[in-house]
Amino acid sequence: MRTYRLKQLGSVDGLVLQEEDVPEPKSTEIVMRVRAMSVNRRDAFIVNGAYPLPSQPNVVPLSDGAGEVVALGSAVTRFKVGDRVIGSYWPRWRDGRLTPDLGDQLGCTIDGMLTEYAVLDEQWAVAVSEHLSWEEAATLTCAGVTAWSAVVGSEAAHPGQTVLTLGTGGVAIFALQFAKMMGCTVIASTSRPAKAEKLRALGADHVIDYAAIPNWAETVRELTDGRGVDLIVETGGPKTIGQSLAAAGLYGHIVLLSVIDAEGNGLALPGQVYSRTMATLSRVFVGSRARLEAMCAAIGAHRMRPVIDRVFPFAEGREAYRYFMRGDLFGKVVIQGA
Ligand SMILES: NC(=O)c1ccc[n+]([C@@H]2O[C@H](COP(=O)([O-])OP(=O)(O)OC[C@H]3O[C@@H](n4cnc5c(N)ncnc54)[C@H](OP(=O)(O)O)[C@@H]3O)[C@@H](O)[C@H]2O)c1
Numbered sequence: 001m002r003t004y005r006l007k008q009l010g011s012v013d014g015l016v017l018q019e020e021d022v023p024e025p026k027s028t029e030i031v032m033r034v035r036a037m038s039v040n041r042r043d044a045f046i047v048n049g050a051y052p053l054p055s056q057p058n059v060v061p062l063s064d065g066a067g068e069v070v071a072l073g074s075a076v077t078r079f080k081v082g083d084r085v086i087g088s089y090w091p092r093w094r095d096g097r098l099t100p101d102l103g104d105q106l107g108c109t110i111d112g113m114l115t116e117y118a119v120l121d122e123q124w125a126v127a128v129s130e131h132l133s134w135e136e137a138a139t140l141t142c143a144g145v146t147a148w149s150a151v152v153g154s155e156a157a158h159p160g161q162t163v164l165t166l167g168t169g170g171v172a173i174f175a176l177q178f179a180k181m182m183g184c185t186v187i188a189s190t191s192r193p194a195k196a197e198k199l200r201a202l203g204a205d206h207v208i209d210y211a212a213i214p215n216w217a218e219t220v221r222e223l224t225d226g227r228g229v230d231l232i233v234e235t236g237g238p239k240t241i242g243q244s245l246a247a248a249g250l251y252g253h254i255v256l257l258s259v260i261d262a263e264g265n266g267l268a269l270p271g272q273v274y275s276r277t278m279a280t281l282s283r284v285f286v287g288s289r290a291r292l293e294a295m296c297a298a299i300g301a302h303r304m305r306p307v308i309d310r311v312f313p314f315a316e317g318r319e320a321y322r323y324f325m326r327g328d329l330f331g332k333v334v335i336q337g338a
Pocket of ligand 1: 040041042142143146166167168169170171172189190191192195210235236237239240256257258284285286327328329330
């Protein structure tokens, strides 16, 4: 089989495509033929050696992949050959709170999905809805669960509340889709007028051009009759936190997904702005397997379709990374299986 391994940190050139034996499953393992994978911001950090969790040397990258079960260990009970599955981002974190002993991640400390065949413990995988294509199913593990945790997690948005999403990356678009699924009003932002129409087509009730209106929090407050929004899925980080705080309602909730920008600058909270609100700041680290399962069930029930920006062939895995890193996306960058 063909497998990419991250041989050297620092750039996408460190990703090497090589031939390996197809893995054999041990007793509780499944072998999955990976039909599609997707790239997330963390994968770019990992390749650059800038991810907070050090990656295993020569790791097979990518947490996100979808495929069919082709072989089973003798003790496997959760799956049968032919099942359609995806991996869980934190394979050992099943439910409840994340603890330090559960700190492995697919495509980082454990081999991931940028390969023809992946071997996973059966507890690390979940089934995906039949209505999704392989490419769509391959978008869910990281960006999907992150948005699900932010919108439907411990401080869930309630029907009728207003949710703000920033930009058109994978997480923000999933957040828009989940917030609409929950019966919320969504205010979305983008710097690209062409993407505004696409956001409206996905259900955004209002779209703000954050590049044309640097003080966009005022527009958010006008759109909410001065109240501010209930939930902000804060994918912007240091560049947007000031406006997000100004856009938050008195008891608003801001889920901080990004706290360091591409230049390495950390988040600074503007005290003058924060002094006017009791908004809660919280963090999310993707989510547990239970969150992944709940999200997959909701996606199946609503026949929701993830948004894909572009699909690359397997042989162009490095080009998919480079395209993703350039950053002008609408949804997910996917790589087809070999
Ligand atoms: N903590 C976690 O669990 C977790 C998990 C996943 C991701 N994340 C973080 O979440 C962030 C989003 O990741 P992603 O992969 O979905 O998207 P991404 O690729 O990082 O986002 C790209 C988009 O961000 C928008 N953007 C850039 N500058 C902006 C600004 N000043 N204001 C508003 N939007 C801006 C742009 O949208 P337009 O082109 O429309 O302008 C761009 O297309 C990343 O920082 C990632 O590290 C955190």
